[in-house]
Amino acid sequence: MQLTIDSVSLEYATGFRALTDVNLNLSKGLFGLLGQNGAGKSSLMRTLATLQVPTSGTILFDGMDIHEHPLQFRQLLGYLPQEFGVYPTATAEQLLTQIADLKGIDDRHVRTAVVEQMLQRVNLWDVRRRAMSRFSGGMLRRFGIAQALIANPKVVIVDEPTAGLDPAERNRLYDLLAETGETAIVLLSTHLVEDVNTLCQQMVILGQGRVLVSGEPTQLIDRYHGQLWEEKIQRNQLATYQRQFPVIAHRYVSGQLMVTLLNKKPSPLGRAKTPTLEDVYFATLFTHSLPSV
């Protein structure tokens, strides 16, 4: 199973270029897509979901051009968009049954069983007959996940799936996505480096519509060994530090401001820092001169 994104660029009608020459190879498992607001994550996902056609380049699923055969590809696809709406008067059970039907589960008994199993998995079984207008934000998101995962899709695209979920729900979603990744290609976009750290075997960081870096999280982290330094400073020193030193990020630790510096040579400042995936993210933005702090 292989999804190949080959030299994909996307220009909107406004003339804005949201994606430039994106090349990626996705195979079975979880693939994390990180990037700042406006980096192009949703644009890439909508293009993969065949809702937009690239201006140039191709996307192949096991050799099939997905934009030449969108209906065929959609049968294999589960997609959770960032903005997810439902018919307010429908119940979760009704809508999921319809979606299962559209995805080609023709046998009524099989459909009923599949819908029940999915409602149980996303913990909506008890509220399956409630109008979805009365669902909380977390319940709606779980429904969105259920409709994306129903009918064993081969490719699952989930845009910011953990947004608005409490920690327990987020853990349940991690379980579901990890299980799905055993049999499908799962691409998930997120603002949270922690999501990628927890779940993904592969990742990519997008910036201004381009792939800045891609690879295995652990290998990307290893690249920064011996290059990161951290130091506690006063809040009013921050601007000076940012001007004078390669500050890639700052954060508060017990109310104390701590800066992280990227320097290949031992730094006269601070002490050596063990790199994390968050450092990879900030260091990547920093080296591409994108604002990160």
Ligand SMILES: Nc1ncnc2c1ncn2[C@@H]1O[C@H](COP(=O)(O)OP(=O)(O)OP(=O)(O)O)[C@@H](O)[C@H]1O
């Ligand atoms: N339909 C559109 N027409 C014109 N420009 C668009 C359109 N959709 C998105 N854009 C622009 O393309 C760029 C990328 O947007 P996109 O939504 O793909 O980013 P993102 O990485 O998903 O951001 P976020 O994390 O905020 O969701 C942004 O500058 C956005 O304003």
